[in-house]
Amino acid sequence: MAGPPILEAERVSLRFGGVRALTDVSFAVRGGEIFSIIGPNGAGKTSMVNCVSGRYRPTEGRILFDGQDVTRTGTSRRAALGIGRTFQNLALFGHMTVLDNIMVGRHHLLKSGLLRGMAYWLGGAQREELEHRREVEQIIDFLEIQHIRKATAGTLSYGLRKRVELARAIALRPKLILLDEPMAGMNLEEKEDMARFIIDLNEEWGMTVLMIEHDMGVVMDISHRIMVLDFGRRIADGTPEVVLADEHVRRAYLGEADEPVERVA
Amino acid sequence: MTSMVPAGDFRTSYRADTTIFPTRGSRLAMLAGLILLCAAPAVFGRYELGLLITIGFSAIAALGLNILVGFTGQISIGHAAFFGFGAFSSALLVEHHVPVPLAIWGAGLMTAVVGLVFGAPAARLKGLYLAIATLAAQFILEDFFARARWFSGGVAGRVTEPYELFGLRFDREETYFYIVLAHVVVLFAAAANLMRTRDGRALIAVRDHYLSAEVMGINLAYYRTLSFGIASFYAGIGGALYAHYLLFVSVEAFNILYSIQFLAMIIIGGLGSIMGSMMGAAFMVLLPEVVQAGADLLAGGAIDRALRLGASISFLREMAIGAVIILFLVFEPDGLAHRWKMIKAYWKLYPFSH
DSSP: OOOSEEEEEEEEEEEETTEEEEEEEEEEEETTOEEEEEOSTTSSHHHHHHHHHTSSOOSEEEEEETTEEOTTOOHHHHHHHTEEEOOSSOOOOTTSBHHHHHHHTTGGGOOOOHHHHHTTTTSSHHHHHHHHHHHHHHHHHHTTOGGGTTSBGGGSOHHHHHHHHHHHHHHTOOSEEEEESTTTTOOHHHHHHHHHHHHHHHHTSOOEEEEEOOOHHHHHHHOSEEEEEETTEEEEEESHHHHHHOHHHIIIIIOOOSSOOOOOO | OTTOOOTTOOOOSTTGGGOSSOSHHHHHHHHHHHHHHHTHHHHSOHHHHHHHHHHHHHHHHHHHHHIIIIITOOOOSOHHHHHHHHHHHHHHHHHTTOOHHHHHHHHHHHHHHHHHHHHGGGGTOOHHHHHHHHHHHHHHHHHHHHHOHHHHOGGGOEEOOOEEETTEEEOSHHHHHHHHHHHHHHHHHHHHHHHTSHHHHHHHHHHHOHHHHHHTTOOHHHHHHHHHHHHHHHHHHHHHHHHHHHSEEOGGGGSHHHHHHHHHHHHHHOTTOHHHHHHHHHHHHHHHHHHHHHHHHHTTSHHHHHHTOGGGHHHHHHHHHHHHHHHHHHHOTTOHHHHHHHHHHHHHHTTOOO
């Protein structure tokens, strides 16, 4: 299932003044896989994702997406290249309806600009809107949020907002979707739903997933490969079994045993 | 709030679900309102029609400001200067033998270009810093009006022609009213359409959460500047309609107080509401009239004599206007459009309001 690399980070470092958020991090996400980044708080997981989505520019190193160097590509242009993301702290457009929120995700796919939009009935904007509405409704059906499509996003519960944010990111039709703690603050049932959505997204919609998540159960269950960060450095990567067995990981993250642990090879 | 649809009104197509006016009732009401307005010249006198015309061109300019402030979340305290620029531009175009109907739209475009130039700082500045930058625009343009005689006629001002189309002259309130009404309908429909399509959503997205808007592929600098362009375009058209109503344009009218009035219109009407811009404009134009009527009633009456108000009634009038605006902001901070929604919601559920 895993194809050639879709995202490659080459020796990425990120510094804010004297603070080293990331040091020399390299990894590759292969097309079609679910790749998770884990690590303690402050390990640089979100910084890494921000480098990929364009919020931060790496101080050193390169980021390649689909074989193309995107290190210096502007944030808004990355959406059109095929990178979508959700945020750790909710970042919906609070005063818009759920439907409009998701339609914003279609931004780079829609062609009707200012004038055609103003002349709604004349320039084809209406036809275009309705076509895209159809596709957006598929996303709404997939995420089971039909009942709230006309609700104002700011009034929704936390779990639903997370789901709408995922819908908005899917609407971009990205090749790679970055999920920053998609399950934070959710109850067990909501987490199970979200895990199911992520698996479906990967298997049925064919999207490559790069995910940050703290819930180890979920991460181990659904990831194909995992990278572990600690203090801005990569300390391990590999399949869940390999990572779980890694001594450094146990010490740094899972918080086990000060005495040497037998490696489960 | 947006889903206040009567029971049993099911939409069976996406087209029916994306109309500007959500229900058949609201569409009919709008149509009836327009027909009634068309009959206004037969009912009202010249003075009342003049007020309606003033509401019309103010509402167009206010709508532009609302797109900038209410929908995109920026700020401008130089809107009157753009309004003035439109007025002078149209008069200038007419002097160069452009027919008035075209000159009005040409003035809109010219003002939009100026707006884009002064809006350029918006790509980088926000909040108070942007407010100061637009304040600079206000003063620069005012100074330009006073000095550029070729453009504005200098301190003397500029005389211009009435609206003329197919040999018909619209130089009286009874006829010019229809011209303003037509422009209002077209420009309000255009704004409503904009807000339900790509670029309008992008503007609102920039207001609500600019970081995630950027991740959604929205170029922040472009839309922040574009918003100034649109706002200035509307201000320019409003100003041009003003010019061909008064037939005389002069610098003093477009001062910062007028800019603040436009801000008051959209705050009272409702930020981020298209119809709110109209309601706010109507409120600000009619309020002095209502207060004046009150003052006239008071003058010479028992209270006047008892308190010996005399000449101070006219001061009371100014104070009353200020007081009404303050009370409004305290008790209805979401604006007239919101209040109107609540009234509609109340009657929709009546008598079972819970």
